Amino acid sequence: MAAGVATPLKARLAAAALVAPLLLFLLGVFVLPIGAFLFRAVQESDVAPVLPRTVAALSAWDGAAPPGEAAFAALVEDLREARARDQQSGGGEVARASARLNADLPGFRSLLPMTARRVAAPFEGEARAAVLAISEEWGAIAPWAAIRRAGGPVSDFNLLAVLDLKRDATGGLGTAPPDEAIFRAILWRTLWMGVLATAICLAIGYPLAWLIATAPPRAVPWLMAGVLLPFWTSLIVRTAAWMVLLQREGVVNAALGALRLVEEPLPLLFNRGAVLLAMVHILLPFMVLPIYASLKSLDWRLPRAAVSLGASPARAFRRVTLPLSLPGVGAGCLLVFIQALGFYVTPALLGGANDQMLPYFVAFYASRTVNWGMAAALSCLILAAVAVILAVYGRLVGFSRMRPA
Amino acid sequence: MSPDPALPRIPARLAGAEPGGAPPPAPPPAPPSAPPPVAARARPAPRPGRILLWTFGLLAILFLLAPVLAVLPLSFSAGSFLHYPLPGLSLRWYADFWNSDFWLPALWNSLRVGAGAALLAGALGTLAAFGLWRGRFRGQAVVMAVLLAPMVVPAIIVAVALLLFFGPLGLTNSFTGLILGHAALGAPFVVVTVLAALQQFDPVQLRAAAACGASPLRAFWRVCLPQIMPGVAAGAVFAFATSLDEVAVALFIAGPAQRTLPRQMFSGLNDSISLTIMAAAMVLVLISGLLLLAVTLLRRAR
Structure with a gap:
């Protein structure tokens, strides 16, 4: 201090x-809202209030064979009560439980309400026979296992789902079925886009920072303005600019057409290249500024001493200047990569359906399907990636320079 | 533009923009006796390497500047196409911006929310930075991590979390909620900027003030604050700019009555692009330019 x-x-x-x-x-x-949100990744509150007896009856079930009469009877009783409550209050409890169970086992969205409707009428004899008469599906292990997994109060269902993993009826881990297993690919895509954006920013940013750090003093403000003006321009404005440039009837296609270089307008927008281009454009200043700062504070007598001691300029750069500027490089890469992981607006506007990254799916689950559990689990995934990167950075470079010591 | 005042301030700006690792804001400006960089010596006979570097660097700056500069003139088009050549010049899209039911209110909302967030983040952030600078206390590293966390947590996560948390509190669809959220996102920039400003402040002055009978509060208010004011103002400008740039939180927790300009642009871009969006972009670029100018002047004032 x-x-x-x-x-x-x-x-x-x-x-x-x-x-x-x-x-x-x-x-x-900030902390409390995010904590409460992330907790939803493991929270299970949709099924247990609707099917309390069923969940209790399944707690001792081994999952090896379909459960016995007790579970069926509990299901019938639970569904009758839930349906009565729904009809009284218009609450939609059965619908909510079905939605949650459907996320685990497709088909549940119709199975549960249908069963609830049909068991509402009194019947004679065993509950098992009556329920099986409604749908053969209840004779399998899968629906019961899904109910038990969702029984709560907490489960790892969502956290596993975003890693394309799923528990089977006995609780063992397995890979999710292929049509649900999309998240590893999205995670790799997100990380890969981040790595690409960081690498390209570094490749462009280092020479640019070098130029500004070594330019004649009267040129520096102008070069700096060339970096700072875009840096201060709104992200939405820069994204809009790329949209107008690249779209079918946009500036680039019109220019190419006028020059008779292309017959048909090129599909420049809604692809991964457009997203990457805009990401590099938006993030480049975050790479240039830290590298510039570390080059600026560098003692330029050191590389010159290396040269005067017989090192070639390339060797002096590799062995002296580059290592001394690494803190700036590290900070720039950290900034660019972390922001790339959180990019939402730009890919949403410039990318196609197959170019979306993790943040898009957080928004998707939060707004379109209102599946808070999945939105929270995906957020955990992003934050875990950010934490890993911060930890690696802390180990390699250290945050000590950051503290106001 | 004289170059020197701008230079040593860059680290401070950087510290403001990033969560870690920039060279400490403290180091004094490069002493004038420092040897001139290579370029100065190379000037008489530019080596091919320098020419290549200049070409590459200028192309990079062109890449940074050109996209926005290329599309802004479209906002003066008399037609409605999104490409050149312009059929003629007119201000019809600005008139559209001015007369529409949502663009001007959106600009007004943006300025209101930005000002509220900047005031809140500026006040809380300045106090916190002063506290961090004054003395060490237990758990300071953890506190620092919490204070800077909004810089590394993706905005979309903050947005969804606030939607869930503010909903039951009645803070969604309200200016209060939006200002609170944006203030949280902007506060770290204030903390870092004011901390950088405090590095230039000599703490002995506080003791001198105390010796003259000033209470700590009065010493802060009359001695310290006036000297770090440019830093405080720059921090507030950063917070304002953060709010003005923010889309995700506004998308999730603002109602139709609180639509900000970036939020309105996002909807417009998602929908069908009209040239009114380019007029709105022009307005935002002008505001950003003013903010950059303000920060540059404030740096010089320090």
């Missing part, structure tokens, strides 16, 4: 008291 002679208790308390308002504010509108 700049003030830091010995800090007496009173000063420390005063310091803490000054930090407290912002800390409490961020705990209230």
